[in-house]
Amino acid sequence: MKKGNRVAMLGAITLALTAAPAIAETHNIAAGADAQEKLQEAMILAEPGDEIVLAEGTYALTDGLSLDVDNVTVRGAGADKTILDFANQQGSGEGLLVTSDNVVLRDFTVRDSKGDGIKSKGADNIVYYRLTVEWSGGPKETNGAYGIYPVESENVLVDATTVTGASDAGIYVGQSRNIIVRNNHVTYNVAGIEIENSFNADVYGNLTENNTGGILVFDLPNLPQQGGHDVRIFGNTLRDNNTPNFAPEGNIVASVPAGSGVMIMANRDVEVFGNVFEDHGTANVIIVGYQQPFEDDNYQPLANRIRVGNNSHGKAGYKPGFPEGALLAAAMGGSLPPIIWDGTGEGVVSKDSAPALSLNLSKPDQSLTEAQPAMADFGDANADMTVPAVVMPEAMEAIVKR
Amino acid sequence: MIRAFLAVSALLLVGAFAPAALAPVQDAAITEKGFPKKLSDYGFFAVLPEQVPADGVQPYVLNAALFSDKAEKRRFMYVPAGQEVSFASRDGLLQLPVGSALIKTFGYENEAGVFEPIETRLLLHRANGWLALPYIWDEDGQDATLKVTGGRLEIEAPVGPDGARQMFTYSVPNKNQCKGCHALGGEVTPIGPKLRNLNNGASDSSNQIIAWREAGILPNRFPDHPIMPRFDTKDAPIGERARAYLDINCAHCHNRQGPASNSGLYLTYQESNDTALGLYKRPVAAGRGSGNREFAIHPGQPEASIMLYRMDSTDPGIAMPELGRSLIDDQGVALVREWIASLEGQSDDKKDSL
Numbered sequence: 070m071k072k073g074n075r076v077a078m079l080g081a082i083t084l085a086l087t088a089a090p091a092i093a094e095t096h097n098i099a100a101g102a103d104a105q106e107k108l109q110e111a112m113i114l115a116e117p118g119d120e121i122v123l124a125e126g127t128y129a130l131t132d133g134l135s136l137d138v139d140n141v142t143v144r145g146a147g148a149d150k151t152i153l154d155f156a157n158q159q160g161s162g163e164g165l166l167v168t169s170d171n172v173v174l175r176d177f178t179v180r181d182s183k184g185d186g187i188k189s190k191g192a193d194n195i196v197y198y199r200l201t202v203e204w205s206g207g208p209k210e211t212n213g214a215y216g217i218y219p220v221e222s223e224n225v226l227v228d229a230t231t232v233t234g235a236s237d238a239g240i241y242v243g244q245s246r247n248i249i250v251r252n253n254h255v256t257y258n259v260a261g262i263e264i265e266n267s268f269n270a271d272v273y274g275n276l277t278e279n280n281t282g283g284i285l286v287f288d289l290p291n292l293p294q295q296g297g298h299d300v301r302i303f304g305n306t307l308r309d310n311n312t313p314n315f316a317p318e319g320n321i322v323a324s325v326p327a328g329s330g331v332m333i334m335a336n337r338d339v340e341v342f343g344n345v346f347e348d349h350g351t352a353n354v355i356i357v358g359y360q361q362p363f364e365d366d367n368y369q370p371l372a373n374r375i376r377v378g379n380n381s382h383g384k385a386g387y388k389p390g391f392p393e394g395a396l397l398a399a400a401m402g403g404s405l406p407p408i409i410w411d412g413t414g415e416g417v418v419s420k421d422s423a424p425a426l427s428l429n430l431s432k433p434d435q436s437l438t439e440a441q442p443a444m445a446d447f448g449d450a451n452a453d454m455t456v457p458a459v460v461m462p463e464a465m466e467a468i469v470k471r
Numbered sequence: 472m473i474r475a476f477l478a479v480s481a482l483l484l485v486g487a488f489a490p491a492a493l494a495p496v497q498d499a500a501i502t503e504k505g506f507p508k509k510l511s512d513y514g515f516f517a518v519l520p521e522q523v524p525a526d527g528v529q530p531y532v533l534n535a536a537l538f539s540d541k542a543e544k545r546r547f548m549y550v551p552a553g554q555e556v557s558f559a560s561r562d563g564l565l566q567l568p569v570g571s572a573l574i575k576t577f578g579y580e581n582e583a584g585v586f587e588p589i590e591t592r593l594l595l596h597r598a599n600g601w602l603a604l605p606y607i608w609d610e611d612g613q614d615a616t617l618k619v620t621g622g623r624l625e626i627e628a629p630v631g632p633d634g635a636r637q638m639f640t641y642s643v644p645n646k647n648q649c650k651g652c653h654a655l656g657g658e659v660t661p662i663g664p665k666l667r668n669l670n671n672g673a674s675d676s677s678n679q680i681i682a683w684r685e686a687g688i689l690p691n692r693f694p695d696h697p698i699m700p701r702f703d704t705k706d707a708p709i710g711e712r713a714r715a716y717l718d719i720n721c722a723h724c725h726n727r728q729g730p731a732s733n734s735g736l737y738l739t740y741q742e743s744n745d746t747a748l749g750l751y752k753r754p755v756a757a758g759r760g761s762g763n764r765e766f767a768i769h770p771g772q773p774e775a776s777i778m779l780y781r782m783d784s785t786d787p788g789i790a791m792p793e794l795g796r797s798l799i800d801d802q803g804v805a806l807v808r809e810w811i812a813s814l815e816g817q818s819d820d821k822k823d824s825l
Contacts, residue, residue: 106620109620109647161787166651185756214756215758218756237756289753291746317759319757319765320757321753
């Protein structure tokens with residue numbers, strides 16, 4: 070070995086590159102010392118139509134992986150059998166990054182990534198199916214932010230995944246459109262599921278338990294896509310989302326009170342129906358405007374046309390997790406009603422049998438000390454559910470039916 | 472005997488006098504399908520180990536350069552004969568014709584004070600767009616070999632305080648990670664050779680723009696672009712130097728068409744919106760990268776600014792940029808700290824919230 074800068078080379082391999090065949094190929098990868106290179110190599114050299122098959126085993130990975138080839142499937146032997154372990158990750162902001170279209174990720178686990186678990190950006194028609202993303206040390210501020218993180222994409226299907234320990238949101242769909250998040254189990258995240266600055270999302274059949282907040286529908290200013298709208302949250306079970314908020318301060322979810330079921334902020338045309346709520350210290354449903362100062366003429370900070378109906382409400386409001394909450398609860402006879410609305414925005418209506426509290430604020434950022442809490446009276450307001458169902462391209466649905 | 476003598480003379484000539492004519496750039500290696508295995512396959516260099524460029528390969532320097540773990544970088548541009556370069560109107564990025572290549576060799580001085588290359592990254596302009604390929608230098612230092620998966624190298628280099636040699640892990644990006652910085656609107660694109668970053672302001676041929684124009688590489692049009700100041704001098708106000716630093720180190724991702732477009736944080740030199748630039752901007756998806764701080768830039772309060780927290784870390788879940796850096800750029804951190812401290816802050820406005 071020559072003297073000089075170079076002391077040792079860690080794991081880079083020389084490739085003999087040949088022209089890829091025109092037919093779809095299967096790249097079989099096994100766990101082992103060279104798994105990092107073999108897997109990353111497959112993700113670089115794959116041709117559209119190829120499948121990357123990960124054999125059963127635990128893959129000790131030292132760097133983030135990235136896929137930038139369209140129409141590729143990455144398939145493990147099962148989320149409990151194929152484990153991508155990023156405990157010794159040295160670089161990249163996520164375990165796996167996808168930046169190409171028509172990608173299917175299925176049947177494997179991403180564990181202990183340093184940043185986000187799996188991120189897909191500008192990746193249309195993406196399917197996340199039967200995956201697990203987890204931080205194994207339980208809920209900690211030092212865990213990665215998002216477990217499953219599609220952003221700036223059209224047609225996003227997240228189905229039958231399990232996400233645990235995210236210090237922001239377990240499943241976070243941002244600045245996207247046409248989204249289905251269903252049949253997932255999200256637990257011990259700050260937010261179980263978050264739909265942010267997104268259009269047309271159906272969130273159903275999920276079990277969200279032991280998060281700080283169960284399901285969030287947010288819209289934030291100063292972003293390329295804003296004006297979130299047309300979101301349906303239905304048929305979910307949300308229970309005991311009372312884990313103390315462990316998000317780093319500054320992050321918007323750090324303001325989510327522990328004990329929140331569904332929280333809607335600054336969106337329009339959001340429907341919450343047919344869900345089962347059990348045991349939330351703050352409230353089962355929270356509807357508010359955006360409370361921070363902002364400079365953005367194009368931003369609409371109110372929650373408008375939010376319709377709530379036909380939900381089942383277990384106990385709620387016994388331990389409000391926000392400033393002034395205890396005082397407010399005392400004034401209401403010891404606990405808060407299961408539904409809380411800040412009183413701003415138009416067309417907010419609940420037809421649930423459970424009572425709703427309005428804080429009767431005049432604007433979202435008004436101090437709670439000026440609130441005039443009273444039971445909300447929605448009167449004869451129309452609570453018909455009119456947001457259309459989200460439909461995925463048939464080819465994407467066919468993947469999860471196989 | 473005489474024949475042998477002549478052959479030796481010819482070899483000496485190759486090294487000493489006439490490398491270009493005998494080592495032409497292999498245009499087909501740039502433009503044809505496939506990935507040449509060796510750096511030498513391209514013929515960019517007359518003397519490869521010493522990085523002596525072949526005819527038509529132009530070395531260049533940037534006013535403001537990306538921090539790459541204190542590596543010394545040697546940059547070269549190749550434009551095929553008879554082809555013309557034009558300018559991107561918006562920010563003066565050189566538009567190089569198909570068949571062009573950008574060549575950047577990263578390395579460090581060895582103990583003898585001699586530059587020793589570690590890797591050479593190529594950007595090849597093919598008919599279907601730019602292709603980024605990383606080549607890692609062979610152990611004998613004579614050539615470099617394609618490694619699409621990149622790699623980590625345990626090296627000893629002068630990266631410590633005051634240039635002290637120390638061991639660290641140098642990361643060669645894989646082919647996809649090249650795109651992590653070079654993607655603009657989803658397409659791979661060069662970053663560095665922008666007019667404002669190439670123009671040193673001189674009115675003679677010590678200005679490489681003028682030299683290239685005289686050499687017929689650039690057209691005679693000379694668009695009027697602001698000159699990006701050098702941030703390693705004190706020749707420009709702190710704000711301009713900090714903005715130049717952010718432009719070259721961050722704005723390839725943090726712009727409206729870049730990989731960080733969803734962040735709403737845009738750090739190009741020409742950005743004029745204070746919120747987009749980070750002032751009082753709350754994080755969107757920073758995760759633990761926010762470091763319990765409220766704003767990307769808290770004017771007047773560097774220690775309360777997320778930007779500085781992320782620049783000052785090597786933890787992959789926190790560090791920015793996400794790629795291409797294993798060390799902290801102490802000088803860059805100091806520069807941005809000084810700039811943020813110089814910004815005038817508003818009074819705090821705390822509010823109760825749900």
